[in-house]
Amino acid sequence: MRLSVTLGTGAFFSAAFVISVAIAYSAVGVIEGWTTKTIDQAHEAAGLSWVAQEASGLNVTLSGIAPSEAARFQAMRLAATIVSGERLVDNMVLAAAPKIAMAEFSLVVLSNANGVSLIGLIPGQTERDFLIEAVSQHAGTMPVTDLLDLANQPAPEGWQTAQEFAVAVLDVIPQAFISLTPDVLKIRAITANDATKRKLETQLNSLQLQKRDLQHEVVLELITPRPVISSFRLRLTQDAKGAHMSVCSAETAQDAESIRSAAQAAGATLPTTCQIGLGSPSPFWSQAVVVAIKAVMQLKETTLEINDHNVALTGSLRTNTDLFDQITTDLEAELPKGFFVTAQRPEPVANPTVKKPAQFIATRSPEGLVQLRGQVAGDLAYRTVTSYAQAQFGAASVNMAAQSAAHLGELWSIRVLTALDTLALLDKGIVRVTETGFTLSGTTGQADRKEQIDSLLRRSLGPEATFAIDVTYIEPAAPAPTLPSPQTCIASIAK
Template sequence: MRLSSIAITLGTFALAAGLCLVAAFFTVRLIEDSSTVGVRAELDREALTWASVDANGLQLFVIGTAPNEASRFQALSAAGRVVDTTRIIDEILVNDPSLAPPPRFSMEILRNDNSVQIIGLIPSETNRDRLIEDITRLAGTDAQVSDLLEVADFDNPDGWDDSMRFAIAALRALPRSKISVEADQVSVKAMTDSADAKRRLEADLARRAPKGMGLDMDLSAPRPVITPFTTRFLITPDGARFDACSADTEETRDQIMQAATAAGLRGKTSCTIGLGVPTRDWGDAVAMGIKAMQDLGGDSITFSNADVTLIARMGTAQSDFDRVVGELENDLPDVFDLHAVLPKPPAETPEGPPEFTATLSSEGKVQLRGRLSSEISRNTIESFARARFGSDDVYTGARIDETLPGSWPVRVLAGLEALSKLANGAVTVTPDMVSISGDTGNQKASAEIAGLLSEKLGEAKDFDIAVVYREKLDASLGIPSPQECEAQIVEIIGDRKITFEPGSATLDSSAKEILDDLADLLQLCGDIPLEIQGHTDSQGREIMNQQLSQQRAQSVLEALRNRRVLTASYRARGYGEENPVADNGTEEGREANRRIEFHLIITEPEVAAEPEADPEAAPEAETAPEPATEAEPETDEGAGPPQDSAEDMIDAGDDAPANEEGSSDEQN
């Protein structure tokens, strides 16, 4: 009985303990769940989605990777508002900002005539104050500059400095523009004053774009007024071509180009869209005319405003000519007036067909030869030539022929006016043809000459144009002459100096900026004959000074070559101490003598022989010597320094390495 009582008591205690354990287990689970749910809800309210919660008994673990310390503290505080902070175990990691990928840096510069806005995200390494200062200076003191930039704590990405520098240079020439800058891309959208300004800016920006940087240009210009509104199309044995092409809309241009392509036109051809079209039916009329030329097999058709001149190829059957011309005359809109010519073989004469020739040399000298109809005509034409080309540059060797047709003076004057649009060339006038050939720096010269001759020659509009565009002659591109380049080198260098490391030919790091500026100019100057001269002071041995000056001049040449400057026509020469510009007895004088100079390579021009006398020239005609031609630049390495050229002083640092006779190593 007693044993049974003890067992009951023990069983009761065991049951009670079991019930307590069960109650404790469920209580802990309830606390864990409620704590976890509460903390998660609080973290969600704080938008801390990166953090998560786990519980182990009464302990609450806050885990995750915080973007920064502030976010970590915010998560712990949120958990502490739900449970006792002594229960919170911090297992939060903080993200290393150095491992975060940099953002995509970009900047937009919006400029109009009186304000500039700068918007975007730039790296903290960029000198923001210097950037705003540069933009403010180029925009002018009256312009308002708005700085709306944001900054991120990152280094400049590769290419960012080059893109920034290019954007600032472009902004200087574009008063109405939007420039978008990224590390590897610059986009320029701008309005220019004229088509010539657009071409000049496009060429200049493309030339200055850093290597490896993408450049997207969208430059617009107002449409030009074309007077007369001219299109001239030819089909010759060499193929089909335009001497001039004008259209009033893009649709009209496409219509004309489709007709020309069907007639045999190949390759890239431009057609100017402009104002001044005589009728909205221009595209239809030109397409009809080109089709008629194709049916005839050549030779040319010219539209000058509402006047149309068709010249058939010599030898075309009369029946074919009549049929094609009749169909074209019926199909053309009423506003157009057609004049068609089927040339006949020229009659043979003992003297041959009369001819007048004018030649224009690259030096601007003009020679007039051949036949003119009267003494009054000769005086008039000579006066016109002197007015166009300069009174001292015209030589007349033309004789009088009173049998010439009455339109002869008009044809000669039109040819001379066309010649004045070239840099060099020749014009030949015959009774049936005006032919002009030569070089020009104007891409639209052929179209302008075609418009001029079609207007001046009236119905006798058979002419031939063989004009070649030369970029180096294009003044609109802003390419300076060699002499202008030399003067601009002086201006760019100013009072700045380039230094070398002491006693060596290694350029100092401070040389980068000035060499960058020089490279920008010299890339624009192109292939000019330039000598880079190195000079030293008199300290140290003479032979070592000469060698060091040569090495330093060569270092500058190599630095320019590495900046994509065309240096094939350059030479580097060291003159050592032989050409001082100041007293070597003073520190200031020695500093001035340590220098780099840039000189054009100039030689005396050779005098050409006088021209042979024209056998047809009248005895009383004046004579003049053939224009002198300039010799090729001297490239002999042994030549002395050029004379009468700019001296661009760049400090060359120390003159010679240490040697047993003393040097200037201690000087900087």
């Protein structure tokens, strides 16, 4: 009996011990899990996802690669707000510091009439002393401005030789911009003309050959200013031998190439070069020339001359009249704003037995320039139409290219004057008058112009007259607001 009690008591205490140990291990796991999870959440919220946490009992070990000492301290500080700092073990390491990049050396020597400036980063005081002394000898009495910075690093290979070459260049080109890097030596300067440019290029090439140990790539940029052209011109002639462009002007080499390409595509022989210079009458000069060349190449034995804004077409007796007039009208519409067309063609000797159908054409450009072509009834009618057009549009704006035809009567003069009246109601447009027809087309900034023109034609030509009107209304741009005068502003302030 006594043995049974002893065994029962031992079994009870053994079971209690096992249960206690199990509960203790479970409690440790719960505490460790909660601790690591809470610290991990705090680190994630602070953007410290690189930190790893490991709990061992009541202690917490922090590990990971910290990008900086500040980040490492922040990770420890956040963890210390959750558990006691005495329970934290710091196994974090700092990331390797980036290698310090080698300095990129550069030198700029800027020489002009006011002196020489040295700018850049060079390797050491020795190089600086050499540059100051060498450039001062070249500058003479002119000041030398030292804006150099020094780096305590070895000079790149060939740097000393390149510096010596840069200083020697100043003896050839006193005013220049010289840029030196570890690989390239650039020389920029402005020359007076092409002859001077070729001479300097020869001298610099000779100097480079003397520096046999020069390892840098030498880039030479010598610029010759473009001359000023007083009058931009182009002349293209077509005759029985073909087309030939004898005169050509352009503002840039690109513009010259586009002009030459247009003439060459049209089959014209070209001059050796186009004169390139400043003073273009319009930013659209080359565009206007190309349009005019394409237009004139559709005609036979016609000369194209462009002088600044004036585009002149001169036909011959072999030039088709109808096609000549059509090309002229189309060209006026296609040219850029600011250019105007004058067209002339000699009229053949009239055959008394054959009467050519009469026509009169009047055109008005957006700039207000008016050209009159075709026939008018005799010399008196010629003077009358000229005076009437000059009164309507201004004497300087009218180009009278019409011919007198004595066989045309008074009714023809009425139709011609009516054409001028209708053209005056348009901002730009064209009127074509024949003995049996009357056509008008163009644009206007007033909405009721079309009705006015219709009424005018019916009164002048009769209710049974045949005519065609194609007038487009273009709403004018709103006027700029009128600002008060300075006197008005002063008076307002005084009040």
